[in-house]
Every structure is written in structure tokens, then in C-alpha cells.
Amino acid sequence: MKTRFSVYPYVWRVPLLIWQGLFFIGPLALMVAMSFWLVKNYRMEPDFVFKNWDKMMSRGYFWDAYWITLWRASLAALLATLIAFPASYTLAFKVSDTVRRWAVFFLIVPFFTSYLVRAYAWQVLLAESGPINAILGYLGLGPFTMLNTGIGAMVGYMTLVLPLVVILQTFSLAAIDRNLIEAAWNLGASARATLFKVIIPSARVGLIIGAVFAFILSYGDFVSPFYLGGSKPPTMSILIIDTTKSGQQWPRAAVVAIMMIVTLFTVAFVAVGAAYGRRK
Amino acid sequence: MKKQTSVLTRRGFITGVAGAALSTPMLSRAWAAEPTVINMLAWYGHAEPDIVGEFEAANNVKFVPKYYAGGDNMLALIAQSPPGTYDLILSDAEFVQQLNAAGYIEQMDASLYPFDDFFPEYQNFPGHWVDDDLWSVMVRYGLLGVSYNTEALTREEAMSYNCFWNEKVKGKVGHFDWHLPNLGQMSLLMGNDKPSPFDISEDAWGAVQEKTMSLKPQVGGYFDYGGTFSSLKNGEMLAMCGIGDWITGVLEKDGAPVASVIPEEGGVQWTESYSIGKGTTKHEIINKFIQYMLSPEGQVKSIQMAAYPGLSPTKSGWKAIQEANPTEAARSGMVVGSDQDPIKMYQEGRVHIRDIPRQQSLEDWNDFWSEYKTA
Amino acid sequence: MRMADILSRVYVAALFVFVFLPILTSVVFSFNSDRFPTVPLGHFTTHWYETAFSRPEVWLAFKNSLIVAFCAASLSTMLGFVTAYTDFRYGFRFKTAYLALALLPPTIPLVIMGLAMLAWLGRLGLSGTLIGIIIAHTVMGAPFAMAICRMRLQQMDPALEAAAWNLGASPWRTMASVVIPFSTPALISAFCLTAAVSFDEFIVAWFVSGLNKTVPVMILEILQGNVDPQINAIGTVVFLTSITLVILAQLLILRRSAT
Numbered sequence: 001m002k003t004r005f006s007v008y009p010y011v012w013r014v015p016l017l018i019w020q021g022l023f024f025i026g027p028l029a030l031m032v033a034m035s036f037w038l039v040k041n042y043r044m045e046p047d048f049v050f051k052n053w054d055k056m057m058s059r060g061y062f063w064d065a066y067w068i069t070l071w072r073a074s075l076a077a078l079l080a081t082l083i084a085f086p087a088s089y090t091l092a093f094k095v096s097d098t099v100r101r102w103a104v105f106f107l108i109v110p111f112f113t114s115y116l117v118r119a120y121a122w123q124v125l126l127a128e129s130g131p132i133n134a135i136l137g138y139l140g141l142g143p144f145t146m147l148n149t150g151i152g153a154m155v156g157y158m159t160l161v162l163p164l165v166v167i168l169q170t171f172s173l174a175a176i177d178r179n180l181i182e183a184a185w186n187l188g189a190s191a192r193a194t195l196f197k198v199i200i201p202s203a204r205v206g207l208i209i210g211a212v213f214a215f216i217l218s219y220g221d222f223v224s225p226f227y228l229g230g231s232k233p234p235t236m237s238i239l240i241i242d243t244t245k246s247g248q249q250w251p252r253a254a255v256v257a258i259m260m261i262v263t264l265f266t267v268a269f270v271a272v273g274a275a276y277g278r279r280k
Numbered sequence: 281m282k283k284q285t286s287v288l289t290r291r292g293f294i295t296g297v298a299g300a301a302l303s304t305p306m307l308s309r310a311w312a313a314e315p316t317v318i319n320m321l322a323w324y325g326h327a328e329p330d331i332v333g334e335f336e337a338a339n340n341v342k343f344v345p346k347y348y349a350g351g352d353n354m355l356a357l358i359a360q361s362p363p364g365t366y367d368l369i370l371s372d373a374e375f376v377q378q379l380n381a382a383g384y385i386e387q388m389d390a391s392l393y394p395f396d397d398f399f400p401e402y403q404n405f406p407g408h409w410v411d412d413d414l415w416s417v418m419v420r421y422g423l424l425g426v427s428y429n430t431e432a433l434t435r436e437e438a439m440s441y442n443c444f445w446n447e448k449v450k451g452k453v454g455h456f457d458w459h460l461p462n463l464g465q466m467s468l469l470m471g472n473d474k475p476s477p478f479d480i481s482e483d484a485w486g487a488v489q490e491k492t493m494s495l496k497p498q499v500g501g502y503f504d505y506g507g508t509f510s511s512l513k514n515g516e517m518l519a520m521c522g523i524g525d526w527i528t529g530v531l532e533k534d535g536a537p538v539a540s541v542i543p544e545e546g547g548v549q550w551t552e553s554y555s556i557g558k559g560t561t562k563h564e565i566i567n568k569f570i571q572y573m574l575s576p577e578g579q580v581k582s583i584q585m586a587a588y589p590g591l592s593p594t595k596s597g598w599k600a601i602q603e604a605n606p607t608e609a610a611r612s613g614m615v616v617g618s619d620q621d622p623i624k625m626y627q628e629g630r631v632h633i634r635d636i637p638r639q640q641s642l643e644d645w646n647d648f649w650s651e652y653k654t655a
Numbered sequence: 656m657r658m659a660d661i662l663s664r665v666y667v668a669a670l671f672v673f674v675f676l677p678i679l680t681s682v683v684f685s686f687n688s689d690r691f692p693t694v695p696l697g698h699f700t701t702h703w704y705e706t707a708f709s710r711p712e713v714w715l716a717f718k719n720s721l722i723v724a725f726c727a728a729s730l731s732t733m734l735g736f737v738t739a740y741t742d743f744r745y746g747f748r749f750k751t752a753y754l755a756l757a758l759l760p761p762t763i764p765l766v767i768m769g770l771a772m773l774a775w776l777g778r779l780g781l782s783g784t785l786i787g788i789i790i791a792h793t794v795m796g797a798p799f800a801m802a803i804c805r806m807r808l809q810q811m812d813p814a815l816e817a818a819a820w821n822l823g824a825s826p827w828r829t830m831a832s833v834v835i836p837f838s839t840p841a842l843i844s845a846f847c848l849t850a851a852v853s854f855d856e857f858i859v860a861w862f863v864s865g866l867n868k869t870v871p872v873m874i875l876e877i878l879q880g881n882v883d884p885q886i887n888a889i890g891t892v893v894f895l896t897s898i899t900l901v902i903l904a905q906l907l908i909l910r911r912s913a914t
Contacts, residue, residue, distance in 0.1 A: 027775035064654035090663040112897035117890030121677035127514040148501035220764020230501025257767040324880035
């Protein structure tokens with residue numbers, strides 16, 4: 001009995017270890033190793049040199065891309081959180097369960113439409129000769145240059161992250177105990193005080209997780225900055241693609257990738273720490 | 281516009297037939313009569329039905345393309361694939377030497393191709409021959425100069441690269457996102473035309489960098505092939521650096537107010553060549569295809585390729601296009617007496633073959649390009 | 656107060672318009688005759704659908720996509736389930752690390768996954784194969800499958816399994832006749848969702864695919880290539896395919912959790 005029992009748990013536990021070891025940790029570890037390799041005649045040769053790190057870390061354009069990506073992703077996370085909140089609030093408190101369920105369903109839909117096709121549609125919509133400027137033109141405004149600017153890229157980021165942020169916020173707001181809010185009202189708290197002293201702190205985890213996801217997705221995205229931002233300036237993801245394209249410089253692309261992962265994890269851990277921190 | 285429609289219909293027709301022929305056996309069990317597959321590594325468009333459709337139907341072959349976006353990308357793709365993956369490689373001429381050096385291509389039999397029919401200027405294309413051994417055959421080429429929106433700039437203005445600094449196109453100058461053609465043009469603007477804009481001293485290279493940086497405030501974006509297309513078409517960009525008729529030619533046919541000229545300072549020539557991938561077993565059919573593409577019939581297709589037009593290196597190609605489509609021949613300068621006649625401009629020293637930098641490393645140019653983009 | 660209510664609904668509606676505008680635009684332009692999309696629209700046509708779907712390589716890409724989506728979804732679901740079950744049933748040392756390992760993949764940017772996967776699979780001789788894409792998509796899909804299965808298991812009374820054991824059923828038997836039947840709706844919806852994830856993923860697939868293109872990779876190549884409106888036609892069909900999978904998943908979750 002006892003021996004049979006000891007096999008059983010491992011049948012469930014081990015597959016993930018093997019699979020992630022082989023196809024998740026393996027590739028990432030190889031990438032780390034690769035960052036110390038050299039490229040000769042368009043072929044990579046295993047080595048252990050810091051040349052690629054020296055090279056990338058000493059380039060102005062690397063740091064430009066690093067900071068612009070960090071800045072843009074942070075801005076996207078902030079904007080998405082602010083834009084989503086009133087909508088999530090409405091969905092959580094002001095509509096029936098059925099409406100909320102359908103709303104969430106429709107918010108899931110965009111995840112499954114090709115992001116590329118959506119970016120391409122924005123190219124058409126945002127163009128100076130596009131429909132949006134045409135409508136603004138009737139109102140006597142514009143034309144505005146939106147495509148190939150930071151605005152274009154931001155529109156793309158919002159397209160990517162807003163649905164997810166709204167869903168996460170809605171869930172966390174809907175989960176707040178209504179009695180808590182009523183208690184606040186009964187104690188004579190103003191609407192504003194209720195919002196800032198009761199609702200937002202209670203939904204803190206969901207709000208922060210939403211923002212973190214917005215950050216992660218925007219940080220790694222290359223479609224929006226490329227197709228809507230005109231690569232001007234290039235972000236880290238574009239830098240990776242550029243680097244692999246030019247002269248088979250995979251080791252340098254690996255350096256950029258590692259820097260991205262380190263940054264992402266740092267931000268994510270700090271944010272998640274902030275989300276759960278005070279509860280301890 | 282009319283031309284476009286007819287091309288599309290014919291293309292639709294051919295693919296329709298091919299599609300029907302292919303999808304039927306897919307449903308039943310017979311994979312037996314499957315056509316020979318030729319894996320082709322190429323720029324976008326080279327294995328599309330308008331180019332290979334008729335050859336496929338006549339020879340029971342099927343082209344499976346892998347499209348790349350630039351020579352570096354191409355080399356990377358080959359490097360990551362086992363030998364023999366690609367049967368036929370269409371590359372930019374300046375990368376042939378590197379393909380050869382890395383051992384990715386096979387030597388070719390010069391007697392199989394109609395070199396007598398080539399204009400003398402193109403018979404001994406640099407890098408394609410090593411002593412008397414042939415490694416690659418040029419199939420088409422084109423010129424890179426100033427591409428512009430004809431409603432924003434006049435042809436006279438466009439006759440100098442200085443038009444990129446014009447106030448009228450501020451924030452509307454686009455770059456094709458590849459350092460070689462762009463920096464080559466900047467080098468020409470700085471007067472480095474002898475021997476070549478790509479063979480410049482360190483001082484000249486410094487000056488080119490400085491001049492390029494001064495263009496930054498005018499720049500509206502950096503685009504791949506597709507982005508270059510749409511941004512010129514929808515007027516997002518009014519002038520484009522690093523490209524030529526291969527982009528604007530398609531848009532012109534579609535009625536967009538764009539054009540390309542080779543300015544006074546000179547232009548850069550892009551060249552596309554076929555090489556045979558090392559390890560292929562399909563030599564016979566590949567050679568047949570290359571011969572087909574170099575024949576007048578193939579050249580007419582290549583000149584009018586739906587993805588992007590090109591020029592013909594063969595005399596019979598010129599003759600064929602003059603008969604088949606005189607408008608296109610005139611538009612692209614493939615008639616004697618045109619001021620954009622590529623052979624004439626070549627002889628006058630106004631056209632320089634795009635090359636990799638000779639006195640700096642490719643990496644230096646590439647690094648500078650990255651810096652310029654983030655500046 | 657009433658005014659505020661109306662305003663807040665208008666705000667939600669506006670947000671939905673923003674989210675759906677690109678999708679609608681692409682559907683509209685897929686039926687528009689102009690080669691390059693601009694306003695005003697040209698006339699109605701199904702030309703782009705005909706052109707796109709008369710090309711054998713488009714059919715081949717769909718076939719590849721379906722194969723990849725099916726295999727990746729099956730593998731992700733299995734992997735997700737065993738991991739979710741482990742998390743549900745057992746506590747052990749380093750469990751946090753174990754769960755982190757399971758859930759981390761979605762936090763890695765796709766470009767980086769593509770880069771690392773291509774290098775790794777290239778070493779294993781799997782780059783350029785459909786198997787390579789399946790592996791990559793399984794890594795990306797498994798965490799989602801795990802989350803879905805975990806949520807379902809949460810609803811199961813932990814005493815149920817113990818009761819079956821006490822009645823003399825072996826753990827295997829209990830798994831087969833209690834846990835798996837209970838989890839079936841989650842397994843199906845996990846399958847649908849991970850299939851949809853795979854069906855839409857293009858960056859990693861683009862790095863890894865070589866000559867075996869999936870549909871989204873083909874879309875990317877058109878976008879990098881001559882920007883043909885076929886992109887909208889193909890995109891619309893992909894959208895319909897994915898949305899069918901999602902609706903299926905949704906219906907199954909709703910129906911089963913109602914009972």
C-alpha cells in the first residue's frame with residue numbers, strides 16, 4: 001500500500017518538471033549561455049567572453065532603448081489602469097450580473113483576434129488620410145499625426161492590454177464585500193472617501209495585478225512600437241529583432257533579452273510585493 | 281489601375297486552377313502525383329503565382345517560399361537550417377560573397393545561362409565570379425534614389441538628396457529600415473562617388489554620419505517593406521530614403537501620386553541573383569527555372585513582378601518588355617533615350633552597385649544605424 | 656446621480672468601441688475593393704476572400720495551424736491538468752518554486768521566447784518543424800490550462816477523493832472515476848482556450864516555423880510584404896475560428912458550473 005502510494009503523486013508532479021526543464025528552462029539557459037558566445041562568419045561559436053555584454057552595455061542606443069521601453073510600458077500600465085477603472089467600477093457595481101458576464105465575455109473576444117490584424121486596422125484608422133482624421137476634419141479639427149508617433153504606439157498598447165485590465169479590475173471590484181461599502185456610507189463617508197478609503201484599498205490586489213500585466217505585455221510587445229510607432233524610437237523588442245537580423249548577432253540579442261527579463265521580474269516582484277505586502 | 285485588375289484576375293485564375301488541382305488530392309488519398317517541391321529562400325514576391333505560376337503548371341513543381349527581410353536575416357535563416365533545406369536562394373548580390381564564404385551555395389555551370397544576351401556591364405558581376413568559376417547569376421536589378429510624393433515635391437526638387445531636408449517634408453521623411461541603401465545615398469550626397477559610396481575613408485565616414493544625424497528632425501519613421509508601402513500610399517510619408525521604383529512603381533500603378541528618380545548625386549543599384557543552395561538534389565529543375573527566368577518570357581514577368589518591379593539585365597528582356605508593355609518599358613527607363621536609362625546612367629558613373637562597406641566593418645555601419653534610430 | 660449612471664454607461668460603451676473598432680475595421684475592409692485601404696470606401700467585394708482562399712499555401716497554412724493548435728492544446732491541457740492536480744492535492748517542499756516554474760512562461764516576452772526557442776530547438780534539430788511550434792505553444796499554453804483546471808478543482812470537495820479512497824478505490828481508480836469526470840468541463844474549455852492561443856500566436860511561430868507556416872505567420876509575412884487586403888480576409892476567418900472556440904469554451908463552463 002505504502003509503496004504504491006509513493007508513486008502516484010510523482011506521476012502528477014514530474015511531467016511539468018521534465019517539460020519545463022526541457023523546453024522552458026533549457027531554452028532560457030541556452031540564451032544566457034549564448035550571451036557569452038562569439039559570432040564568426042555568421043555562425044555562433046561557443047565561448048566564454050564578455051564582449052557582447054561590454055559591447056551592448058557601452059552603447060548609447062541600448063540605454064536609450066532601455067529607458068524608453070521602461071518609460072512607455074510604465075505609462076501604458078498607468079494609463080490602462082486609469083482608463084479601465086471607471087469602466088470596471090461601472091461593470092462591478094452598476095450593472096446586473098448578466099450584463100457583467102456578457103461584458104466580460106466580450107472583453108475576452110479581442111484576445112483571440114489576431115493582434116497583428118488589429119494593429120494593421122489601426123494603421124488604417126490613424127493615418128492622416130484615415131477615417132478618424134476625416135471625422136475630425138468635418139469638425140474643423142486636425143489633421144493630427146498619430147501614426148508613427150508615441151501616440152500610435154500607445155493606442156496599440158491600449159488595444160492589447162485594456163480588455164485584460166478591465167477584466168481583472170472588474171473581478172476584484174465585484175469581489176468586494178458590499179456590506180463594507182454600505183458600512184462606509186452609513187458612517188457618513190462621502191462618495192470620494194468611500195472610493196479612496198474603502199473601495200480602492202480593498203481592490204488593491206486586482207488593480208496592481210492588472211497594472212503589472214499591462215506593464216509586462218507592453219514591455220515585451222514589438223507590434224505596436226513597430227507598426228504603429230514607426231520604430232521611432234526603437235524599443236527593446238525591436239532592438240532584439242534588429243540585432244538578430246544584422247549579422248547573426250544572436251549573442252547580443254540574448255544580452256538585450258536577459259536585460260529585459262531581469263527588468264520585468266524586478267518590476268513584477270516589487271509590484272506584487274506591494275500588492276500583498278501590507279497584509280502580512 | 282486597369283493593368284492591376286487584369287494581373288490580379290489572371291493570377292487569381294492560375295492560382296484557382298492550381299488550388300483546385302491541389303486541394304482535390306488533399307481530400308482524397310492520392311499524394312502520389314504530388315509535384316516536386318522547390319524550397320526557395322527569397323525576398324517577398326519571388327515565389328508568388330504571377331512569377332512562378334506558369335512554370336509550376338508546366339513542370340509539375342511547387343515552390344515553397346521562405347521570405348526574408350534583408351540580407352542579414354537571410355544569412356541567419358540559412359545558418360539555422362540544416363544543409364539542403366533551401367534548393368534555390370535569391371539573394372542581394374552583395375551577399376553572394378558571404379554565402380559563398382560560408383559554404384552555403386554550390387558552384388554553377390556558366391554554359392547553362394545566356395550570358396551573351398546580358399548587357400556587357402552585367403556579364404561579369406562583381407562577387408558572382410571567383411576567377412572563372414560562377415557562383416551566382418543576376419536575374420534583375422533596380423535603382424535606388426529619391427522616392428517622393430509628387431504633390432509634395434517637384435521632380436526638380438527631388439533631383440537632389442538635399443530634398444530630404446526640405447521644410448515641406450519635415451517629419452514626413454521615411455527610411456527603409458536597412459543601413460546599406462540609406463547610408464549609401466548619404467555617402468553619395470557627400471560626394472563619395474569614386475570609386476564607390478561604400479568605399480570611403482574614416483574621415484568621409486565620419487562626415488556621412490554627421491550629415492545623416494542632421495536629417496533626424498525630418499524623420500517620420502523606419503519601415504519594413506510593408507510599412508514603406510502603406511506609409512507612402514496613405515501619405516504618412518512624403519519622401520522616402522533608401523528605396524526607389526521597386527516600391528513606388530507598384531504604388532504608381534495603383535494610382536498613388538508617388539515617383540522615384542535618380543538624383544544628380546547618383547543612385548544606388550540593388551541586384552538580385554539566384555544561387556543554388558548547397559546540398560540540394562534538384563539541380564536539373566532549378567537550372568531549368570533559372571533559364572526560364574532569364575528568358576524573355578521570364579524577364580517580362582520579373583520586370584512586372586506584382587510585389588515589386590525590377591529591371592532586366594538582358595538585351596532580349598528589354599526588347600520583350602518594349603513589345604509586351606511599352607508603357608512599363610518607358611516608365612522604367614528601359615528604352616534608349618530615356619533620361620532614366622539605367623545602362624546610360626551606369627556608363628556615366630551615376631549608378632553605383634550597392635555593396636557592403638569596404639573600409640569599415642559592416643558592424644560599424646550597423647551600429648551607427650542603430651544609434652541614428654534611437655537618437 | 657442618474658446623470659452619473661448614464662455617463663458611466665456611456666463611458667463603458669466608449670471603451671468597448673475602442674476595443675472593437677480595429678476588429679470591425681478589419682472585417683469591413685476585408686470586403687472593400689480598394690487595394691490600399693483608405694476612406695471613402697470602394698465597393699463591396701469578396702475578391703480578397705477568393706484570392707486568399709484560392710491559394711493552396713493559405714489552405715496549407717490553415718492545415719498547419721489546425722494541426723499545431725490541436726496538438727499544442729492537447730499537450731497543454733494534459734500538462735495543465737497534472738500540474739493543477741498536484742497543486743490541489745499535495746503540499747511539498749519548494750512548492751512555491753514549482754508553481755512559479757509552472758506559471759512563469761506568460762511573463763516572458765514573446766520575442767524572447769521566440770529567440771530562445773529557436774536557438775534551443777535548432778540544437779535539437781527541431782527548428783523549422785511543426786513539432787517545434789507545437790512544443791513552443793505548449794509551453795505558452797500550459798499555464799492557462801493549469802489556471803482553468805485549478806479553478807475547477809477548487810470547486811471539488813477535497814473530502815470526495817478521500818471518501819473514495821476510504822471505500823477502497825485505488826488512487827488511480829478515484830482519479831479515473833471521480834476527479835477526471837468532475838474536471839471534464841475544465842479540460843474541454845482549457846483545450847479550447849489553449850487551441851485559440853496557439854491559433855493566434857505569431858511571434859514565436861515566426862521565429863521557429865521555417866518553411867512550415869501557420870496562418871498568423873502568413874499574416875505577418877503579408878504585413879512585412881506587400882500589405883495585401885487578403886490580410887483582412889484571412890484575419891476575419893481566423894477571428895471566426897478563434898471566437899467559435901472561445902464561445903464553445905464559455906458555454907461549457909457556464910452550463911456545467913450551473914448544474
